[in-house]
Amino acid sequence: MHKILRKTTMFIGLAAMALASPHGAWAAGKKIGIAAREITNDYNRGIIDGARKVLEAAGDSVVVTDAQTDPRKLNEDIENLINSHVDGIIVQLGNAQQLAPEVAKANAAHIPVVTTSVGALTPGAVTDIDGDDALMSALMSRALLSSINYKGDVYVFSVPGAPILETRKRILEAMVKDYPQVHLHDVPTQHDPAQVQSQMEDILTANPDPGSIAAVWGAYDLLTSGAVQAIRAAGRPEIKVASIDGDRVGFQMLMEKGSPFIATVVQDVPHIGELAGQAMIDALAGKKDFPATMYTDAYVATHDNAVAAAEKRWGPDVWQKIQLDPKAVAAQWPQTGQVVVVRPTLP
Structure with missing residues (x-):
């Protein structure tokens, strides 16, 4: 019960932080795309669920794409999200070099990108969040x-x-x-x-x-x-x-x-997603000074x-x-x- 209360309190707190961000005015109702290289195991699902909880607690909507382990399709999914005018994109898995052109396209469209489980900061991305x-x-x-x-x-x-x-x-x-x-x-x-x-x-x-x-x-x-x-x-x-x-x-x-x-x-897979969701909220509210990478416990x-x-x-x-x-x-x-x-x- 205490664990449930702590998690509930955390998500309420995250939502409050988003609605009263020190980095700028936050308008609820943003549309965030999550581009997953694959959704095959608990690891993939846990990151998506963690990000979704934080973003939806802040009043935002989430759309998820699944590239089914195909890196080329992952890039196509990111382009489709850009063309659909999402407000932000979270990428799950991938290669920093392969993702760089897509992140540049998102930046050109003023869409922030947060990556998870890439293992390095992709040029132009806000931050990369992983287990170590x-x-x-x-x-x-x-x-x-x-x-x-x-x-x-x-x-x-x-x-x-x-x-x-x-x-x-x-x-x-x-x-x-x-x-x-x-x-x-x-x-x-x-x-x-x-x-x-x-x-x-x-x-x-x-x-x-x-x-x-x-x-x-x-x-x-x-x-x-x-x-x-x-x-x-x-x-x-x-x-x-x-x-x-x-x-x-x-x-x-x-x-x-x-x-x-x-x-x-x-x-702590869900926390990877939670950190990604909060980083996206902060980036859209105007925050600039993110660490290149963030890590969770093990x-x-x-x-x-x-x-x-x-x-x-x-x-x-x-x-x-x-x-x-x-x-x-x-x-x-x-x-x-x-x-x-x-x-x-x-x-």
Whole structure:
């Protein structure tokens, strides 16, 4: 109840801030476009929902487009939003270089652009808002590497060309340089768990002996779920798996009996959207001095803090959503661990 009251108070406060902004007069009734590269998982939906709540609390309307993982369509969607005369655009995911021409077109039309999960400030954008991908990858990679005692063959599933995923993978590669007994195997893939499952099945077939595969590193939970499915079907629970996001599917994998999944890094996804919505309100009210990037908190969910971590991210009704019993989880893995929230320290 306290959490609900805090959130309600926050949104009322955000609306009040918008209506009485120190940066200029705010007229409710703005039309804001959210251009998403894809809407496939809880991460995507959480950002959109967070932004929508803040903007609608301020009296604005929101229109959402879905490029279905196609960067070219994302650019087309942004152009269509510009041509439809929206007052502001929030972009979810993408590449700063690829987005720059579209942001320039929006600027020419006096339409502010806020980006989320791009991983860098696009020239002309107000700000970029993310989880700290370098920090989250360090947390997840540490958990995975320690689970295999820093030795063995690790298969790395990521999507080439996705900037925040490239960052996550680079951090792993940098860490592994200190551990010569760890051998990384790059497995480029697409945003498709079914493709990952097929790729993992081939890897398992080529490496049938227990111990021949130490671990699987996945760039994000939904993507990694394909590898977990393949490992479970092959009866190879000795293989350790971890990824990032704290999606509901991530918690399901973490807490299901017999799952090889050992950790996910949970990020405050709704707050990414909330910050984006507030940045848009402030930009339209005349504010100019935004930081280039803003980051949200994160924490590691493992077997020994899974119940508290799941409820922190999703609330007490998470158990109906993921169809698991917290008492059964605690019976299998005593809940002795704490949820330790970390955040980047910025000047």
